[in-house]
Structure formats: structure tokens, C-alpha cells
Amino acid sequence: MEKQEKSAAAQLKEKLFVNKSNGIKKLSADEVAKADEFSKGYVEFLNHAKVEREAVATSVKIAEANGFTPYDSTKQYKPGDRAYVVNRGKNILLTVFGKQKVDKGVRLAIAHIDSPRLDLKPNPLYEANDLALFKTHYYGGIKKYQWTAIPLALHGVVAFKDGSCKDVIIGENTDEPCFCVTDLLPHLAQQQVTKPMSKAFTGEDLNVLIGSRPFSNDDEAELVKLNILNILFEKYGIAEEDFLSAELTLVPAFQARDIGFDRSMIGAYGHDDKVCAYPALMAAVDAKTPEYTAVTLLVDKEETGSDGNTGMQSAFMEHFINELADAQGVKGYVALNNSKCLSADVNAAFDPTYASAYEANNSSYINNGVVITKYTGSGGKYGTSDASAEYMAEIRSMLQRENVLWQSGELGKVDGGGGGTIAKYVANLNVDVVDLGVPVLSMHAPMEIISKVDLYMAYRAFCAFFE
Ligand code: MN
Numbered sequence: 001m002e003k004q005e006k007s008a009a010a011q012l013k014e015k016l017f018v019n020k021s022n023g024i025k026k027l028s029a030d031e032v033a034k035a036d037e038f039s040k041g042y043v044e045f046l047n048h049a050k051v052e053r054e055a056v057a058t059s060v061k062i063a064e065a066n067g068f069t070p071y072d073s074t075k076q077y078k079p080g081d082r083a084y085v086v087n088r089g090k091n092i093l094l095t096v097f098g099k100q101k102v103d104k105g106v107r108l109a110i111a112h113i114d115s116p117r118l119d120l121k122p123n124p125l126y127e128a129n130d131l132a133l134f135k136t137h138y139y140g141g142i143k144k145y146q147w148t149a150i151p152l153a154l155h156g157v158v159a160f161k162d163g164s165c166k167d168v169i170i171g172e173n174t175d176e177p178c179f180c181v182t183d184l185l186p187h188l189a190q191q192q193v194t195k196p197m198s199k200a201f202t203g204e205d206l207n208v209l210i211g212s213r214p215f216s217n218d219d220e221a222e223l224v225k226l227n228i229l230n231i232l233f234e235k236y237g238i239a240e241e242d243f244l245s246a247e248l249t250l251v252p253a254f255q256a257r258d259i260g261f262d263r264s265m266i267g268a269y270g271h272d273d274k275v276c277a278y279p280a281l282m283a284a285v286d287a288k289t290p291e292y293t294a295v296t297l298l299v300d301k302e303e304t305g306s307d308g309n310t311g312m313q314s315a316f317m318e319h320f321i322n323e324l325a326d327a328q329g330v331k332g333y334v335a336l337n338n339s340k341c342l343s344a345d346v347n348a349a350f351d352p353t354y355a356s357a358y359e360a361n362n363s364s365y366i367n368n369g370v371v372i373t374k375y376t377g378s379g380g381k382y383g384t385s386d387a388s389a390e391y392m393a394e395i396r397s398m399l400q401r402e403n404v405l406w407q408s409g410e411l412g413k414v415d416g417g418g419g420g421t422i423a424k425y426v427a428n429l430n431v432d433v434v435d436l437g438v439p440v441l442s443m444h445a446p447m448e449i450i451s452k453v454d455l456y457m458a459y460r461a462f463c464a465f466f467e
């Protein structure tokens, strides 16, 4: 058959229209296989990184296995050298020294490693009607009903008065007990179901069931609570007052799983934002001798506004850049002025079941690659740094040059809500920054969903950025 000539209109369309690609169909089978392979390492990471301290500890292991050593401010580093710094067990910064001195700027990939969850209150343990429960204060933005009637595991650390600490992880293995927030049976929920969602489930309803047997048959009050404390004391040395100096949190007790008959997606707790943290970490691990010093920073507290000494608003990163600059005899502020950043965070993937929440032309889609988000914020672009036209041009040109599958996206409809990332705090340091990350379905739910191809494309993007 003779090959049909493209019409003039078709040719002009090809030249002028945005290529609303068919995403994954553009990829070779080989590239899809690479994505599947890369995702195995991610699943392993994710299962050992449910809370920020675990994410840091797991990252340190990966870093040390790949030639990173703790940063030493007295050492003279050469191009290609690798070092890492941990801040308070909750941030890790990895750097691969570039050929240029840092006053030419560094390349920053910054992701967060905290995820929404149920934190224990400082005085959490109580007994009611012969049941023992924990009071919680939720951390980050959650739809509260999603956290009822699912298995929860307890993670965190207890710090004792003598200065020692005890790590706690219980509920992940099937031979360990887990915990649960109870919900009202439908038979008696006639009133509850007529309430708006914000009233049907309140923060004070998120109480976690942790026990039901009394310590003894004695005629004493609070024997179920006593029994729980006795178990905690025997296992961890915890007395009731020790909860005051603890960071204990309840997270979904399930492991990451493949989703779909085609195993194309991963369902897990905490994709936001480990799905960007892991590829940013691996891009630093795989960087050889970059032109500019490459920095991957994994931060805490993003889900609650990036405040605090382990959040992005902390001076930790700025101090580190100053330290690098001092060691090279250049100025730290010049280094920042010339730096570029990918704020590695997720965006909401278009969900056909909730299509009305999205604006189809400006949404990101599963299997269409890494998503660039020019601005976040809400209500008339409030609370966003809004990447410059010039920087957007630079990044899309880089992605095209390196054949990274990419798309652009906005977070839902205008006035539909909104959200922010760490981008603005980096921009405030006079650094060029744009959000780039992975589209997520069911964001902030106990089980979030991502595509393996999109995860891999995030890794490819960070590698291209560091090159
Ligand atoms: Mn995030």
C-alpha cells in the first residue's frame, strides 16, 4: 500500500501543538523493563522507610555501601568525592563534589521523607470500659475515615532521662500484634452517615485500640492500662512518663504491593514523598563526577508546613552550603545565587472516578512520566514561588534532550483546594527552583498508588539534572 502523505494541517499540528503524548506507548519494552527493575529497589527502600528516621537510617546504609562517608569539614574534597551529613536523625544531605567550585552553583534535588500518620499524644495511654487505648494527634493532611478499621503499626523512638534511646517498630510482621482505630458499625451509624465528613470523623475519635485484658484479678482500677504498661516496660523499659519524650506514631501496617493484573503500579503507604526521595537518593548514588556539585537533601516536616530544625525552613542546608563555600574559599551566598533546584515532590494524578476535581488539560496522568509543576499554592497562587519562564524552559529542554518521559501538571482545579511544597523555601534563598516529581493516585491515603514508569522517569530526570 502506498504511504499516505500527512495533510498540511496534520503537519502544522505536529509542529505547533503540545505533544499530548500517549506516554508509556513511546517507551521501548527495554525501558519499561528497566523501570520494573528500578522499582524493586524502591519497594525495598519504602518498606524500611515508613517514618523519617527510618528513611534516614536506610539512606545512610545505601550511601555508605556506595562510597559516601560522613562529611568532614577539615578535609579537602576533590571532584567526584562523596559525603553525607545527617541532621538530628531526620534529614540526610548527600553530596557529590563537582568539577566547578560551588560559587558556580550547586544542583539541589530535595524531597521529603515524612508522610501523614497518627502521632501519639504526649500523654496517650488511657483505659475506658475495660479497653486500653492510645490518644493520637494526626500529622499532616488526612481524610480521617481512611484511618479507621485498618491494621496499624507503631514506629518511632523513646528517649529516656538517662540520655539513652530505644527504637520501636511493632506490628509490621504478621507474627507481631498490630493496632486499630475502631469505627462505628453501619447498623448504628444512621446519624453519623448524615453528617458532613469533617464532622462524622473528628481528630479526637482517632483512638487506637491496644489491649483488653486486666493485669490481675485484684480489685483495682485501670488494670487493663496497667497490663499494657507492664508489657511496654518489660519489652522496652517504658513507664508512662516516658511517652513525654517519645516520637511514636501509627502508620499502616501493610507492605508495598504491586497493583493491577499487569503489575504496572505500586500501592503503598508513604509514596508522598518517598517516591521522589528514593530516585533523588539513587541519582546522587549514581552520580560520578558532575560538572556542578550535586546535592540530594531529604527533609522532614513538609506535611506540617516545613517548620522546625529538621524542616526545609531550617538553616541546615544553608549552613552546609556556606560550609562548602568556606572550604573552597568562595562565598556561600554566591553559591546559593547560582544554584538550581528540583523540588522533588508528588502531584495529584488525574483520577477518572473523581474527574470533576481536575482540569483535564492541566493535570498529570499515570504512566505519562515525571510531572513538572510550575506553581503550587491555592486561591490565586497564594503561597507559591512560581518557577520562572526561563527556568521552566531550561528544565523542559533538559528533559527532552535526555529523552525523559515528562508532562506538566497543576494540582487540581483553580479554587478546588490546593497545597504547597518545599519549593518556596528554597526559592526564598534566591535559588532557581521548580517542582518535579511523580503523579500519585489517592494521595495521603493509607495506600497511595504510583506507576513504576513514572518513578523510573523521576530517577532519569534527577540523573540528567546532576549530570
Ligand atoms: Mn509531598
Ligand code: MN
Binding pocket: 272, 303, 444
Ligand atoms: Mn503530602
